[in-house]
Amino acid sequence: MADDLLKLDNQVCFSLVTAARNVVGIYRPVLAPLGLTHPQYLVMLALWERAPRSLSHLATALAMEPATLSPLVKRLETQGLVDRMRRPEDERVLDITLTDAGRELRARAERVPEQIMALTGMTVADLEALRDALAPFAGPRDSARDQ
Structure with a gap:
């Protein structure tokens, strides 16, 4: 066999984990002025x-x-970006909504994609192709409306 199938550098899982860690590292200085971590x-x-x-x-x-997710949302609430409210008709359901400050932060965040493209040297088309290539690994997305 020309290449060892168990060689670390041949593993998709290793490439994905390493890439994910590096991408989060690229986002860190871009998100810091917004007061957000990558998960937030x-x-x-x-x-x-x-x-x-x-x-x-x-x-x-x-x-x-x-x-x-709950501790992330609590920290965002402490920062004044979201509110957590129990539904009056079903107190088991916790709704998360944006505050005025959370909605206003969106305008500042609109520059994040262009900053990431500048830091990575990737174009919109490059990022779309990468996203699409990773789609089979991402699993199903939540497209249903909240009830």
């Missing part, structure tokens, strides 16, 4: 698309466990 940025992106969302629907959209 993902939460805000989902809420800028549609808010309010229940914690469980938000977790599904972000491919996270609600128990992992």
Whole structure:
């Protein structure tokens, strides 16, 4: 066999994990002026698309466990970017909505993609192709409306 199939550099899983870690590192200095970590940025992106969302629907959209997402949302609430509210008709459901400050932050975040492209040297087409190539590994997306 010309190449060892168990060689670390031949592993897709290793390439994906390394790339993910490096991409998050690229985002760190871009998101710092916004006061956001990368996971918090993902939460805000989902809420800028549609808010309010229940914690469980938000977790599904972000491919996270609600128990992992809950502390992120609490920190965003402490920062004044989101509010958490129990639904009056069903107190088991926790809705997450944007505050005025959270909505206003979106305008500042609109520069993030162009900054990431500048730092990586990638074009919109390059990023779209990469995203599409990774789609089979990303799993299903939450496209249903919150109820």
